[in-house]
Amino acid sequence: MSTNTTRVTKIKVESFNYKDNKGKMFFMKGTNVVRLYGTRYLGRQNKKFDFEMVCTFKDGFMCDGASSPALAKLVNIPKIKKGNNEYNAGAFIHDALYMHTGDFDDVSFSREECDDILRRIWVLSGLDPFWARVAYDAIRAVAGSKQHWGSDENDCKHLFSVKFTYKKEHKK
Numbered sequence: 001m002s003t004n005t006t007r008v009t010k011i012k013v014e015s016f017n018y019k020d021n022k023g024k025m026f027f028m029k030g031t032n033v034v035r036l037y038g039t040r041y042l043g044r045q046n047k048k049f050d051f052e053m054v055c056t057f058k059d060g061f062m063c064d065g066a067s068s069p070a071l072a073k074l075v076n077i078p079k080i081k082k083g084n085n086e087y088n089a090g091a092f093i094h095d096a097l098y099m100h101t102g103d104f105d106d107v108s109f110s111r112e113e114c115d116d117i118l119r120r121i122w123v124l125s126g127l128d129p130f131w132a133r134v135a136y137d138a139i140r141a142v143a144g145s146k147q148h149w150g151s152d153e154n155d156c157k158h159l160f161s162v163k164f165t166y167k168k169e170h171k172k
Contacts, residue, residue, distance in 0.1 A: 003043045006051075006113045008120035010037040016085040018063075018092075026080060026092075028061040028159070034089045036117070039170070050167040053107075055093050061159040066091040066135075077127075077135045090121035099157035101150045107164035111149055115139055 014033040018026045036053040065079030081087045094114060102109030109117070119136040123129050
């Protein structure tokens with residue numbers, strides 16, 4: 001079976017307001033919208049499409065920031081980067097995708113796709129691609145457990161939604 005791949009090529013933060021609870025947890029203030037653009041390859045169909053993914057966070061959505069494994073912390077992958085909401089959106093989106101196990105009305109992502117969405121957002125936000133890959137590999141090694149994948153321990157997954165739209169097919 002061929003797998004799907006999702007490559008984010010652009011991020012547009014329309015609104016991103018959060019409250020910092022002393023670096024332990026971050027709470028969305030009001031409704032916030034982040035748009036992702038890119039390409040998605042559908043393995044079973046052997047087709048590639050452009051897409052737009054609209055991520056909406058409602059007031060009260062919680063995230064612990066980039067709670068990266070110890071290896072990523074050694075290379076200074078911060079939980080939140082003040083003033084860089086593209087970077088910050090990556091952690092919020094990744095946590096929300098994990099809460100939903102990648103499943104939404106319009107689209108279903110594998111865990112690998114969710115992790116790669118985070119990696120690509122971080123690169124687009126200015127994180128060095130090498131260190132984004134190191135963090136990605138650490139997340140792949142650690143975050144797939146039931147403790148993370150599908151966990152909604154803060155009971156806030158209902159405060160996140162995705163509208164995924166395929167735009168155009170790439171012709172061969």
